[in-house]
Amino acid sequence: MTETRAWRVVLESIEADLLDGRLRPGDRLPPERELASTLGVGRSSVREALRVLEVMGLIRTGTGSGPSSGAIIIATPHGGMSALLRLQVAAQGFPLDDVVRTRLVLESAVVDALAADPQRRTADARVVLDAMDGGDLSTAEFLALDAQLHLALAEASGNVVIAAMMAGLRTAIESYVQAGAAGIEDWDAAAARLRTEHRAILDAVDDGDGDRARALIHAHIAGYYAEAGLARTGD
CATH class of the missing domain: 1.10.10.10 (Winged helix-like DNA-binding domain superfamily/Winged helix DNA-binding domain)
Structure with missing residues (x-):
């Protein structure tokens, strides 16, 4: 052997x-x-x-x-899966379109689960959301908080597999989103729109409206990548 x-x-x-x-x-x-x-x-x-x-x-x-x-x-769900995903991202093993489509599937499931849960806890996500209102944030700081917001929602859903996958994809999400910012002509207007979209998603979740939350987060994710010219996400 x-x-x-x-x-x-x-x-x-x-x-x-x-x-x-x-x-x-x-x-x-x-x-x-x-x-x-x-x-x-x-x-x-x-x-x-x-x-x-x-x-x-x-x-x-x-x-x-x-x-x-x-x-x-021990049982550390974020450990190995997150490490594997981060390494694959670093090695460019995942095509961007696949990362975006995976986000659409995972995050639609996240907001749907949160909206259906009467015991949902979105306070941590709202703290991040409030931090994104800071007027002196650089583009990189804003987008780092953006990635943290989406991770906070995944963790709040209570699904440890989705949370682990989102944690592992966070590097890809943050790096791709930051790369896309350079392709947006009016960043200030885009950031203002992203803030509005984030609040609308959180409001739909807290209202228990899963259908609206799913539609909003799909449009939010696909819309950003399309505006930045990074990916084709029509499905």
Whole structure:
């Protein structure tokens, strides 16, 4: 068995234990030596698998000995997915049109869920919205807050998968939106319109009007990219 294949064996074994309930968040993995012996792989392969799991946000490792040492199963939804998406964005692995279409799907679901939830909490999003009214904001500062606003809505929806995906896409969202600002002739007018659109979306959500919220956020996202000449999002 090659080293490349061997560390995958460790991952597959831990995944199977998680699926079968033999391992749960908070449980400690067996020591490296025991895992290596049980699975018939080298300790270097076990260490490689643990490094991968740590990057993915599935374990926390501690050095030394005692109760804080070893690898403990944790559940960090934003960890691995966000890291993967950020790296793909940095490597230009995602076409811009696909990023925009993904935003349309995710954020339409976000506002729909929020509007349908009588216990919705949009206070954090409104704090960001108020910060965007600052008259001395640079374009970059305004657009960074814009990305934070959309992430705040995703987190408020309570859907941890969507929130994790939005967190990972935030780099793409912010960088593409900032790149598009240079293509907008009258930025001040565009920023004023974006503020108005944001407030209308939040108002529709707080009014419990999912249909209006979905229509508004679709027009908001697609409209910005079209105005900036960045993407074709007619669907």
